[in-house]
Amino acid sequence: MRDALRTMLVWCPDWPVIAADLVDGVPADRPVAVLHANRVVASSATARAEGVRRGLRKREAQARCPQLIAVDHDPVRDVRAFEPVLAAVEQVAASVAVLRAGVCAFAARGPARYHGGEEAAAERIVEQVAQECRVEAQIGVADGTFAALLAARTGRIVPPGQTPQFLAALPVATLERPQLVGLLRRLGITTLGAYAALPPGDVLARFGLDAALAQRLAAGRDDRPLAVRQAPPDLEVDERFDEPVDRVDTAAFAARALAERLHERLAGYGMACTRLAIGAVTADGRELHRVWRHDGILTAGGIADRTRWQLEGWITQRRLNQGIVALRLIPDGLVHQVGLQAGLWGDPGAERDRAHRALHRVQGILGPEAVVTAVLGGGRDPREQATLVPWGDERIAARAAGPWPGRLPPPSPAVVLDQPQPARLLDASGQVVGVSARLELTADPARLMLDRGPAEVVGWAGPWPVDEQWWDSRRSVRAVRLQVLLADGRALLLTLAAAEWTITLHFD
Template sequence: MSEPVRTLLLWCPDWPVLAAEIADGVPATDPVAVLHANRVVACSERARAEGVRRGLRRREAQGRCPQLTVVDHDPGRDARAFEPVVAAVEEVAVGVEVIRPGACALAARGPSRYLGGEEAAAERIIEHVAHSCAVESQVGIAAGVFAAGLAARRGRIVPPGGTPEFLAGQPVAALGRPALADLLRRLGMRTLGDFAALPAGDVLARFGFDGVLAHRLAAGRDDRPLAVRRPPADLTVTADLDEPIERVDVAAFAARTLAERLHERLAGYGLACTRLGIEAVTAHGQELHRVWRHDGLLSAAAIADRVRWQLDGWLSGGGRGGDRPARPTAGIIRLRLVPDGVLAQAGLQPGLWGETGAERERAHRALSRVQGLLGPEAVVTAVLGGGRSPDDQTRLVPWGDERLPARPGAVGSGGPRSGGSGAAVGSEGKPPRVGGRASSGPAVPSWPGRLPPPSPAVVLPVPLAVSVLDATGVPVVVSARLAVSAPPARLVIDPAAAAIAPAGAIVPIGGGASAEIVGWVGPWPVDERWWAPAEARRRARFQVRLADGGALLLAVEAGRWLLEAIYD
């Protein structure tokens, strides 16, 4: 097995304490302890000098250091405070993975090549983080994230090929598994080298899968790839104007152009704006800023309108009474739009008539006009719901009505297991046959007897009468116990049924013509509403494949074969 990728890991000691200083102003130079579940999870250097250690209870920690400042553990605070550090690392090298707040890693090869070696790269990153964020950090380089993390705590660069030797001398507590480390010590294994020397099979049998993972880490076989973080995109758009803008009509034109640029940039990342920051700079250096909020998602036209309204307010000195703001002392020479609140563009994806907005509204008005001329049923949309057959899984709803299914849909997908009466699929509960062979069915859906996916492409409004013959030309018969008399071999569509088929109905073969059946699945029985004789319906369905590649859905009901649907 090849050695894991050499990894550069940056570690900020006592990060929860530093995060408390950054976010809450708690001096990290004082004796400080961060507690979770009444135990110390991190402490400052001065607190350690007083005897405070991780894992101590609150009362014991305060007994060792009476002047100890206690801070509650807040993972969100730690992550927010660490974001500027990650951004600073990304300014020097790309492909950063955040291991946890206070530690991030990246492949060492890239920065070492263009910064003059691994040592130079480590020094450059440490200096840049200290200059940008005023945070002390240490860097370790080794093969794999685990070994690089241990090296970072010692500020070491492990030479290539030396990771197993470096790990061999580390204590078993470095695995971060207290229970396993305690057990290994009681078994006489003090270092990772002792643990790595055990056979992998014995480790699996004694310690389980987590023990095997720890065994791989101890042996330096941490080959987990880095989950590279994607840096946040710069979504801000700026326009530097050749001539200062002092008129509202000129400002409106500039606003629309800038709004379209912002909308295109957001759409390129699959985002939409909910809160927009508008910034302007005048020729005299005056800076203007305003944030607009919106309950929904801002389209390009909505962004342009808000920019125009704001520029109009600035240039005309909008306001009332004594609160009327002063008009800018000079024209605007720079416009900047900052998407302050962005969401995944779930509600603005392209639809049938383009993006959500004006085009969709035009389509709505046109369809409503058609309904006004021809009636509500003239324009309908399909709504999927529950059912056992394709013809009863779709409900046509007039345009504008609430799109609710007539029946609850299935939970998950899968092939039918039983009919409405609880009859098993196939004969005597065995799986259905595919060309005479048994095949296993998927999980039970919420509609027993429902056809498995994929769904047919065309469902005939009126099933066509057909004949299904065996290899000798004898009609195939399905008994009440779902026994098939012979494998289906040919399909013949009744000429009379084909002649009276509805206009536009797709008939796979001409009336009276026959087609060879090369594969089939079934029978799948459905016994619906057996408790109401007047509404009862009992049938068995087959899926067949023809020699020309077409596939059909057939059903046997009251001794007659019917063509119900056609697969694409």
């Protein structure tokens, strides 16, 4: 069994935020949060100083930092912005492997020998990235990629042979496997050292292959090679194009088809890969090459996504004079596939692809309108802002994004009721709260009377008037909106129209 490779890793902190700055001009020195599925996945240092952390819901993050700039997560943007950083690192080191956008690694031996030591090589790379890209980078050096990544977070060089001791005291959360971490904590296992001490055979039998791989990382036995070794010839897949590919959408289509071929070929041998080498040749003979790594098993969707991201990075950042005429995918880090089961709606993979095919079959039987997806657009009322389009159709909003004077401010609601729910808003004396001609509440709200009984009101905001289409007596809308926070944590939007209060929205 191989010893863990002495690895030097480059980590660019808060990369999704930095990428939004580099590509879209979102100021990274302001409070910024990058969101995916309504949760924070990255935040700027200014936002963290206000209490914004990874995993927070958008509403909670905005409550902690009202001036927060929310940006949607865009993996393609992250990869495109990282391409110049990779080019800068490659001026100092060879065989650079990409772990994800913002993180790359390579064998430490070559740069350390050339520059007179690991510390000198690390300083040279940080300087190179700063000069070429004006981006902050931190370096970690340890035995194995996993430990090097953790070392990079503090800019540490772990001496050779001391990686297990370095890892032992770290929390199991550093494995970044939420389900496994939650299970280990319930079992009283809170550190990597305690997890590494468990019998490996029992871990494999009880928790599966991915947990066994994670235990090897926790023990400092990260023997996965960084350099791409030649896979068996019949596992590689390639494609030559009659016309040079120079458009991102064409490249995405080619990436998906080739990724499916590779995944089917691996599955035929009962194997999977944890690394992927992507090679391309342009019409003028230029050869491009990049290696992607993954902590777990690369699924068909994962292979396709990384191929698409890389092709877009080459096409948009390298400003190719000629299009791509050949594409090759080389699997590396081969492991035997032994029944891993991923979540249906989790990381894009075989299960998600299977779900997509099932949805298309439903459309084939019941018609395209049988399966729809929501597209956000413009409108003052949240019920107007979502348009349902058939699954697979182009996602174009029916109404322009703005401006819409009188539109509710963020955060967006989690639930929009088809039929408003009647309610009574009372003050401390039990009288119904109304709104005056000056758009002021007649009293402070104290209780909200619902079908299930009263609920205490602990906070409120508004009221906000709504006066739409006043010129059309049949379609005009005249109402007042009020946000309330209940003692049980629920946040609701109330609407007062024709002297009656109703609940129209629920906030998450």
